[in-house]
Amino acid sequence: MKILIKNVRIFDPASGIDEEGDVFIKNGIVSKKKEETRNIIEGKGLYLFPAFIDIHTHIREPGGEDIENFESASKAAVAGGYSTIFMMPNTEPPIDNDGMVRFVVKRARDVGLVKIYPVGAATIGRRGERLTDMRAMIECGCIGFSDDGSPVKNPRILRRILEYLKGTGIKFIEHPEDTELSSDGSMNEGSLSNKLGVPGIPWVSEASVVIRDILIAEYLSSPIHFAHISTEASLDLIQFGRKRGVKITFEVTPHHLLLDEDNVKITDSNFKMNPPLRSKRDRKALIKALKKGFVNAIATDHAPHPLYKKELEFSLAPFGVIGLETAFSTLYTEFVRKGVIGLNELIEYMSVKPAGIFDLKTGMVRDGAPADFVLIDLKKKWKITEDKFHSLSRNSPFLGWDVYGRVVYTIVDGKVVYKEGD
Amino acid sequence: MERFKQKHLLGIEELSRDEIDSILDTAIIMKSVLERRIKKVPTLRGITVANLFFEPSTRTLNSFLIAERRLSADTINVSKSFSSVLKGETLLDTARNLEAMRVDMVVIRHSVPCSPHYLAERISASVINAGDGAHEHPTQALLDMLTLRERFGNIEGLKVSIIGDILHSRVARSLTIGLLKKGADVILCGPPTFLPEWFEDYGVKITYNLKDAIVDRDVIYVLRIQRERQDAAFLPSLREYIRYYSVNRDVLNRYARKDVIIMHPGPVNRGVELAPDVADGPWSLILHQVTNGIAVRMAILYLLSGIGSSGGVE
Numbered sequence: 001m002k003i004l005i006k007n008v009r010i011f012d013p014a015s016g017i018d019e020e021g022d023v024f025i026k027n028g029i030v031s032k033k034k035e036e037t038r039n040i041i042e043g044k045g046l047y048l049f050p051a052f053i054d055i056h057t058h059i060r061e062p063g064g065e066d067i068e069n070f071e072s073a074s075k076a077a078v079a080g081g082y083s084t085i086f087m088m089p090n091t092e093p094p095i096d097n098d099g100m101v102r103f104v105v106k107r108a109r110d111v112g113l114v115k116i117y118p119v120g121a122a123t124i125g126r127r128g129e130r131l132t133d134m135r136a137m138i139e140c141g142c143i144g145f146s147d148d149g150s151p152v153k154n155p156r157i158l159r160r161i162l163e164y165l166k167g168t169g170i171k172f173i174e175h176p177e178d179t180e181l182s183s184d185g186s187m188n189e190g191s192l193s194n195k196l197g198v199p200g201i202p203w204v205s206e207a208s209v210v211i212r213d214i215l216i217a218e219y220l221s222s223p224i225h226f227a228h229i230s231t232e233a234s235l236d237l238i239q240f241g242r243k244r245g246v247k248i249t250f251e252v253t254p255h256h257l258l259l260d261e262d263n264v265k266i267t268d269s270n271f272k273m274n275p276p277l278r279s280k281r282d283r284k285a286l287i288k289a290l291k292k293g294f295v296n297a298i299a300t301d302h303a304p305h306p307l308y309k310k311e312l313e314f315s316l317a318p319f320g321v322i323g324l325e326t327a328f329s330t331l332y333t334e335f336v337r338k339g340v341i342g343l344n345e346l347i348e349y350m351s352v353k354p355a356g357i358f359d360l361k362t363g364m365v366r367d368g369a370p371a372d373f374v375l376i377d378l379k380k381k382w383k384i385t386e387d388k389f390h391s392l393s394r395n396s397p398f399l400g401w402d403v404y405g406r407v408v409y410t411i412v413d414g415k416v417v418y419k420e421g422d
Numbered sequence: 423m424e425r426f427k428q429k430h431l432l433g434i435e436e437l438s439r440d441e442i443d444s445i446l447d448t449a450i451i452m453k454s455v456l457e458r459r460i461k462k463v464p465t466l467r468g469i470t471v472a473n474l475f476f477e478p479s480t481r482t483l484n485s486f487l488i489a490e491r492r493l494s495a496d497t498i499n500v501s502k503s504f505s506s507v508l509k510g511e512t513l514l515d516t517a518r519n520l521e522a523m524r525v526d527m528v529v530i531r532h533s534v535p536c537s538p539h540y541l542a543e544r545i546s547a548s549v550i551n552a553g554d555g556a557h558e559h560p561t562q563a564l565l566d567m568l569t570l571r572e573r574f575g576n577i578e579g580l581k582v583s584i585i586g587d588i589l590h591s592r593v594a595r596s597l598t599i600g601l602l603k604k605g606a607d608v609i610l611c612g613p614p615t616f617l618p619e620w621f622e623d624y625g626v627k628i629t630y631n632l633k634d635a636i637v638d639r640d641v642i643y644v645l646r647i648q649r650e651r652q653d654a655a656f657l658p659s660l661r662e663y664i665r666y667y668s669v670n671r672d673v674l675n676r677y678a679r680k681d682v683i684i685m686h687p688g689p690v691n692r693g694v695e696l697a698p699d700v701a702d703g704p705w706s707l708i709l710h711q712v713t714n715g716i717a718v719r720m721a722i723l724y725l726l727s728g729i730g731s732s733g734g735v736e
Contacts, residue, residue, distance in 0.1 A: 197557030
């Protein structure tokens with residue numbers, strides 16, 4: 001299998017390349033020696049980037065096949081320019097044993113569009129009581145462990161998880177939230193939630209678990225990864241932890257970077273997610289951290305829900321928004337085009353850096369590197385509308401946005417897995 | 423009178439000062455209907471009003487029912503226990519079904535904040551908020567403002583204190599917004615667990631000290647304390663609450679002006695937030711509030727029905 005991509009703007013921050021040229025791919029890897037092929041992609045006017053890596057995706061299979069299954073999630077991922085996604089374990093039943101890990105690996109391979117790595121539950125049933133068979137799960141292909149959707153409430157259990165993972169090279173991913181403090185909240189707690197009479201989720205419900213986990217990780221000399229950091233306080237605490245030598249990595253989501261509580265439309269649950277859209281001050285702090293290179297990854301927390309569940313009163317609707325198909329374009333439009341961060345930084349946050357956290361290889365324009373690429377028309381303007389989604393769900397807070405940057409091709413292991421318009 | 427242009431009554435927040443006045447002016451006309459021997463007018467004949475009460479309520483539901491019947495509207499009632507809600511039907515399904523039955527107006531009481539706003543965006547009938555969670559209770563605030571206007575002639579400059587569980591109170595929110603729009607001076611008072619500092623953002627003074635909310639005030643508005651708040655650790659005990667926040671004769675004698683007025687949205691927990699002799703004493707306007715509730719709700723129904731000048735009440 002050979003592909004020649006011609007006259008494309010090669011943009012590869014990892015190798016420091018930004019030039020127009022050709023890329024030749026043979027048997028899934030980049031090859032310096034060009035060979036004859038009829039398989040030519042005209043890349044004129046397109047950028048070639050290492051394909052994106054989403055370390056936080058919710059696929060609803062098993063249990064919610066009509067909401068997002070392996071086929072639909074894979075299609076959404078490649079349409080968004082992703083070659084690799086991590087699947088969170090909160091399915092029904094959850095991914096909490098090696099049999100379930102095998103199931104995910106097999107389903108992903110059967111669909112064969114995007115690389116899907118299962119994140120296993122750290123505790124059985126995600127109940128925070130007994131550890132899962134983590135060694136067996138790693139052997140079957142688990143990339144990390146998390147009870148995401150829920151925190152590990154009991155600090156003693158968290159300690160055991162971190163301890164048990166020592167030496168495996170596999171990270172624990174915390175969903176940092178004190179659910180007692182969040183209580184029945186459904187938006188950021190503050191003046192606005194108070195005015196609406198809507199129970200709030202205070203920033204301290206996130207930050208208090210962040211500091212607890214940092215201290216436990218320090219005590220055990222274990223690394224820790226935080227999912228969807230949303231508050232200024234958490235950032236300060238992570239900085240504090242790093243100063244003390246704790247190996248902390250964390251991700252932020254596009255929606256927490258691009259929206260804040262003032263954007264919440266209380267009659268539209270597409271603005272309801274957990275953590276909630278925070279204050280302006282928190283959002284500013286996240287952007288500042290992004291600019292400083294303090295952030296380790298941008299991850300979508302793609303959380304599909306069907307219309308019949310989202311089309312409920314705000315407090316009754318489930319938490320979560322989809323993100324795979326809008327992450328690049330929204331961030332490119334709002335941040336890169338407006339000069340908040342550079343294009344190379346955005347690509348690093350969406351590809352190179354998340355790969356680094358979990359020791360994965362990304363696409364690189366280097367002889368012998370895996371051919372995981374996305375080709376994007378940065379000048380192409382499009383409107384985010386429901387009919388554009390490949391996901392089975394439509395719950396996006398970005399509906400109606402006019403954005404720039406359309407994925408034209410996605411190539412995974414040297415195979416074209418997405419072509420715009422197909 | 424300027425034509426009322428709103429289609430829904432979702433909250434006091436959405437009303438201008440003039441719109442509040444026009445509702446109160448209309449309510450005064452409606453009140454004269456209530457004082458006739460035959461207390462019914464044909465104004466809303468042929469209009470169907472659905473009362474969707476998903477939270478227990480006797481007072482507000484009955485007040486709406488009487489208002490609707492005085493105006494000759496046809497009414498149906500849907501409550502949680504008798505509707506398909508228990509069979510898993512959503513609020514939107516319920517409302518769309520009513521709409522398919524050609525209901526013109528929907529009065530909704532719901533525990534979820536902003537559910538009337540949610541409905542108003544999705545159905546074509548007029549929506550009247552009869553209380554949405556801790557968010558708003560606009561008809562209550564309007565009837566309270568009518569009561570104040572009758573008593574004092576003018577709301578502007580009035581010194582009003584609202585005392586109790588402010589946090590969970592839709593009455594407190596609606597009334598605060600309404601009073602501020604009409605130029606009153608508002609103090610909110612309660613224990614800190616019931617009074618987060620965000621309330622200062624309304625432009626009111628907050629205090630944890632009952633005395634500060636009693637001294638030199640024209641009106642003391644007392645809120646109902648729900649006994650179950652103790653379980654969620656908002657209150658140590660009712661005994662402790664009563665000791666520091668109950669409005670009783672002793673507190674009034676010591677700190678209040680002689681001509682102070684006591685109001686309460688009902689139903690009163692006698693001996694908890696309000697001493698029995700205060701609730702039933704000469705200061706109290708509580709029963710006036712109840713009567714005005716009907717007049718205000720008639721005015722709202724009339725104004726939102728769009729009947730306007732063509733079919734007046736005279």
